[in-house]
Amino acid sequence: MDSASSYSVLVDKTFWLILGSSIIMLFAITATMIWFVFKYSRKRNPNPAQIEGNAILESIWTIIPTIMVLIMFFSGWAGFKVMRNIPEDAMEVTVYARKWSWMFEYENGVQSSVLVVPVDKNVKLNLVSNDVIHSFYVPAFRLKEDCVPGYDNVAWFKAIEEGEYNLFCAEYCGDQHSNMITKVKVINSEEYDTWLVEQDTKPIGIDILSINGCTACHSLDGSKLVGPSFKGLFGITETVLTDGEERTITVDEEYIRRSIKEPMADITAGYPPVMITLPNLTDEDVDAMIQIIKDLK
Amino acid sequence: MVESNLINSYLGNANSSGLKSWIFSTDHKRIGLLYLYCMMAFFIVAMLLGVLMRLELLQPGEQFISAKTYNQTFTLHGVIMIFLFIVPGIPAAIGNFVLPLQLGAEDVAFPRLNLLSWWIYIFGAILALTSLFGGGGFADTGWTFYAPYSINTDTNVSLAVLAAFVLGFSSILTGINFITTIHRLRAKGMGFFRMPLFVWGLYATGWIQIIATPVVGITLLLIFLERTLGLGFFDPTMGGDPVLYQHLFWIYSHPVVYVMILPAMGVISEILPAFARRTIFGYKAIAMSSMAIAIVGYLVWGHHMFTVGMSDTARWIFSLLTFLVAVPTGIKVFNWVATLYKGSIQLAAPMLLALLFIFEFSIGGLTGLVNGALSTDIHIHDTSFIVGHFHYTIFGGAGIGLMAAMHYWFPKIFGRMYSEKSAKTAIGLIFVGFNTLYFPMLIMGILGMPRRYHDYLPEYQPYHMVSTIGSWILVLGITIMIWNLVRSARKGEPAPDNPWGATTLEWKTPSPPPQLNFDYTPEVQTGPYDFSEILSKDANKKKQ
Ligand code: HEM
Ligand SMILES: [Cu+2]
Ligand SMILES: [Cu+2]
Numbered sequence: 001m002d003s004a005s006s007y008s009v010l011v012d013k014t015f016w017l018i019l020g021s022s023i024i025m026l027f028a029i030t031a032t033m034i035w036f037v038f039k040y041s042r043k044r045n046p047n048p049a050q051i052e053g054n055a056i057l058e059s060i061w062t063i064i065p066t067i068m069v070l071i072m073f074f075s076g077w078a079g080f081k082v083m084r085n086i087p088e089d090a091m092e093v094t095v096y097a098r099k100w101s102w103m104f105e106y107e108n109g110v111q112s113s114v115l116v117v118p119v120d121k122n123v124k125l126n127l128v129s130n131d132v133i134h135s136f137y138v139p140a141f142r143l144k145e146d147c148v149p150g151y152d153n154v155a156w157f158k159a160i161e162e163g164e165y166n167l168f169c170a171e172y173c174g175d176q177h178s179n180m181i182t183k184v185k186v187i188n189s190e191e192y193d194t195w196l197v198e199q200d201t202k203p204i205g206i207d208i209l210s211i212n213g214c215t216a217c218h219s220l221d222g223s224k225l226v227g228p229s230f231k232g233l234f235g236i237t238e239t240v241l242t243d244g245e246e247r248t249i250t251v252d253e254e255y256i257r258r259s260i261k262e263p264m265a266d267i268t269a270g271y272p273p274v275m276i277t278l279p280n281l282t283d284e285d286v287d288a289m290i291q292i293i294k295d296l297k
Numbered sequence: 298m299v300e301s302n303l304i305n306s307y308l309g310n311a312n313s314s315g316l317k318s319w320i321f322s323t324d325h326k327r328i329g330l331l332y333l334y335c336m337m338a339f340f341i342v343a344m345l346l347g348v349l350m351r352l353e354l355l356q357p358g359e360q361f362i363s364a365k366t367y368n369q370t371f372t373l374h375g376v377i378m379i380f381l382f383i384v385p386g387i388p389a390a391i392g393n394f395v396l397p398l399q400l401g402a403e404d405v406a407f408p409r410l411n412l413l414s415w416w417i418y419i420f421g422a423i424l425a426l427t428s429l430f431g432g433g434g435f436a437d438t439g440w441t442f443y444a445p446y447s448i449n450t451d452t453n454v455s456l457a458v459l460a461a462f463v464l465g466f467s468s469i470l471t472g473i474n475f476i477t478t479i480h481r482l483r484a485k486g487m488g489f490f491r492m493p494l495f496v497w498g499l500y501a502t503g504w505i506q507i508i509a510t511p512v513v514g515i516t517l518l519l520i521f522l523e524r525t526l527g528l529g530f531f532d533p534t535m536g537g538d539p540v541l542y543q544h545l546f547w548i549y550s551h552p553v554v555y556v557m558i559l560p561a562m563g564v565i566s567e568i569l570p571a572f573a574r575r576t577i578f579g580y581k582a583i584a585m586s587s588m589a590i591a592i593v594g595y596l597v598w599g600h601h602m603f604t605v606g607m608s609d610t611a612r613w614i615f616s617l618l619t620f621l622v623a624v625p626t627g628i629k630v631f632n633w634v635a636t637l638y639k640g641s642i643q644l645a646a647p648m649l650l651a652l653l654f655i656f657e658f659s660i661g662g663l664t665g666l667v668n669g670a671l672s673t674d675i676h677i678h679d680t681s682f683i684v685g686h687f688h689y690t691i692f693g694g695a696g697i698g699l700m701a702a703m704h705y706w707f708p709k710i711f712g713r714m715y716s717e718k719s720a721k722t723a724i725g726l727i728f729v730g731f732n733t734l735y736f737p738m739l740i741m742g743i744l745g746m747p748r749r750y751h752d753y754l755p756e757y758q759p760y761h762m763v764s765t766i767g768s769w770i771l772v773l774g775i776t777i778m779i780w781n782l783v784r785s786a787r788k789g790e791p792a793p794d795n796p797w798g799a800t801t802l803e804w805k806t807p808s809p810p811p812q813l814n815f816d817y818t819p820e821v822q823t824g825p826y827d828f829s830e831i832l833s834k835d836a837n838k839k840k841q
Contacts, residue, residue: 001744001745007672011673014672015673022663022666025659025663029630040637045639046641048639049640050575052579053579054635057635061627070620072669076670076672077671079671079672080609131449133605142676145604145606150538150539151540151606169747170747170748171679172446172748
């Protein structure tokens with residue numbers, strides 16, 4: 001498997017230490033067991049010896065394992081200390097975890113649904129959740145830390161190899177937990193600088209839907225997820241529940257605006273009332289979203 | 298003589314047949330069987346749910362159950378397996394039956410309390426099942442009920458946690474009952490260090506049940522109150538603290554893994570001497586390590602929380618303590634293996650299962666070292682490595698321990714023998730199926746496959762496929778095993794009083810035992826594993 005962060009090698013050392021000694025132990029225990037079972041079967045050895053114990057042996061197998069587990073402990077702790085020691089010069093990215101997508105916000109305000117970082121640069125992560133607990137997990141970096149509502153958890157890494165790596169949500173968070181997956185893209189620093197400027201200056205596009213997490217529940221291709229698909233949505237008539245009362249509406253600009261700003265006001269029949277409000281959306285953003293939905297025929 | 302045993306025994310007493318004579322019986326033997334039957338029924342249901350999940354995971358993408366149904370399925374599977382199957386587990390089913398017999402007592406100290414705890418168990422089980430059909434469907438939180446998800450979900454969490462709360466009382470009452478029984482009702486001459494090791498296991502377990510269960514009881518009640526009355530204990534939007542919930546939950550739920558495993562270790566410590574015809578190696582070390590595990594085991598719960606953002610100091614202290622509990626566990630394993638040395642070993646089904654226990658449980662324990670070390674735990678936390686690890690310990694340990702106990706005491710319980718050949722076929726299939734099912738989970742987890750995933754990236758598919766195939770082999774083995782036991786309970790060959798040549802008191806009374814256990818007042822002059830009498834009887838037989 002990829003080993004792509006500055007400390008992943010250190011973690012792997014602990015892995016090999018523990019797994020290696022475990023395999024040896026397991027083999028020794030199993031082989032001894034099988035050997036005794038054959039050698040001292042009732043046929044071969046009808047007269048058992050009644051041995052009640054042996055102080056020296058028992059001391060040995062108390063002391064040696066104690067030393068071994070202490071070594072394992074220190075090895076694990078050493079790797080962990082590096083993970084928790086956040087370098088001063090790290091660039092900061094704020095990670096917003098929410099049901100069921102990721103958003104990464106850079107120091108200059110750029111937002112992205114993929115975590116793009118320059119290679120060989122220390123990156124500090126501020127882990128934020130406003131709904132339930134999620135967990136930021138990049139196996140290739142050996143890095144995991146939870147996003148806990150009400151807590152300001154932090155983590156850091158330095159990617160040492162360019163490439164694309166999986167980023168999972170590792171703490172169970174509901175229906176689409178297993179779709180709360182994105183990528184970490186590690187690129188060289190020139191590419192990164194260009195990317196950052198591009199993101200900052202480009203007009204609002206369709207990725208505003210993924211950045212804000214809409215596409216976790218609303219598909220763009222007509223398939224049914226947690227919420228109704230955006231494809232072909234504009235202009236249709238549908239039944240909604242307003243304060244528990246059914247009524248029929250036509251999906252127009254006003255209806256979409258209201259659905260974004262007050263998601264709980266009208267609930268489309270047959271769907272759960274789970275959408276959250278996005279307090280940081282500007283009117284400009286909302287207009288852009290409406291236009292995009294209109295265009296998805 | 299054997300047939301007349303059946304008529305006079307606790308099973309066949311003329312004025313005590315019919316359902317009522319069972320469900321209102323205060324006889325510890327009947328209560329033990331009541332538990333056993335209910336637990337087996339729940340186990341079969343939860344096992345089928347497990348197979349259902351494995352089928353869904355055969356390929357990436359949605360096969361035939363939706364994400365939400367999958368989430369409810371692993372919750373129901375976990376809740377049944379933990380709260381209705383393995384926590385009552387060996388103590389309630391086998392312990393109830395065997396404990397008074399091993400002590401030479403007529404019954405437990407509080408027979409009516411014993412019956413009450415069974416009824417509370419049934420009541421809790423009914424509550425849990427009711428929540429399946431109530432508003433919103435069964436909980437979709439996982440068996441851990443983490444806040445704030447468990448506060449906000451619209452599934453029926455309230456009733457599920459209430460059920461777990463009720464079930465806790467059953468566990469506490471059993472613990473109180475056993476501890477009192479062990480202190481007060483030992484046969485004449487049986488000092489603490491002459492008790493069988495199974496009794497030691499139940500003793501350590503009893504203390505954990507009494508001290509730890511109230512913590513989870515009150516925690517789950519707080520979830521209930523938060524959901525129904527909006528009291529903000531754990532939800533940060535109401536001023537609560539979600540990490541506090543995890544602390545409270547694991548303060549119970551780590552020690553409870555010892556409620557599952559200590560009695561199983563006790564079972565193994567009975568079986569090995571009986572089938573090796575020699576005294577156990579290191580009796581005191583095994584007895585004391587049970588107590589050490591029970592005590593240190595209280596202080597390690599934080600290893601479930603290495604990624605929630607606890608202080609770094611708390612993290613390394615919990616890691617260190619976790620490693621220290623590994624030592625007494627290791628000591629037990631070494632002593633067991635040493636018990637085979639210069640024994641006279643008979644490889645009957647209970648012995649095979651005991652050896653299988655040592656193998657699978659060793660894998661469970663050794664993978665636990667990966668979880669205990671900080672840097673590696675960060676990587677495998679909440680991945681399928683954890684799912685593999687705890688199935689190796691709970692299922693490979695406690696579950697196989699229960700199977701071993703069921704075979705070992707089967708002749709005593711039913712007065713009949715099971716078929717040795719079917720038992721061995723079943724054990725072979727279980728060995729192959731179990732490892733095919735769970736070993737790939739360990740590998741996938743190291744490669745980064747998160748747990749509680751209804752869907753996964755295609756790169757993990759080979760492992761998932763092998764794992765699913767393993768589940769079929771395992772279920773086949775379990776089916777044969779259950780079929781063999783159920784059939785033999787009615788049709789098996791009549792069993793002698795002491796078919797294995799074992800030494801503890803339960804083998805010095807008829808199979809099945811009479812209603813009051815012994816026709817004489819048992820007295821004890823030696824330690825529990827003194828084979829001199831058995832061996833000299835054997836020698837005499839040969840001479841003739
Ligand atoms: C009989 C065969 C069994 C099969 C096929 C099986 C399979 C599974 C699977 C596929 C999962 C879900 C993994 C995930 O999505 O993360 C799971 C979870 C679990 N299993 Fe089993 N299992 C079996 C037996 C047992 C036994 C005997 C126990 C305990 C006594 C047990 C306890 C659990 C628990 C506690 C969970 C976690 C549920 C949660 O995440 O909330 N299982 N099992
Ligand atoms: Cu999540
Ligand atoms: Cu634990």
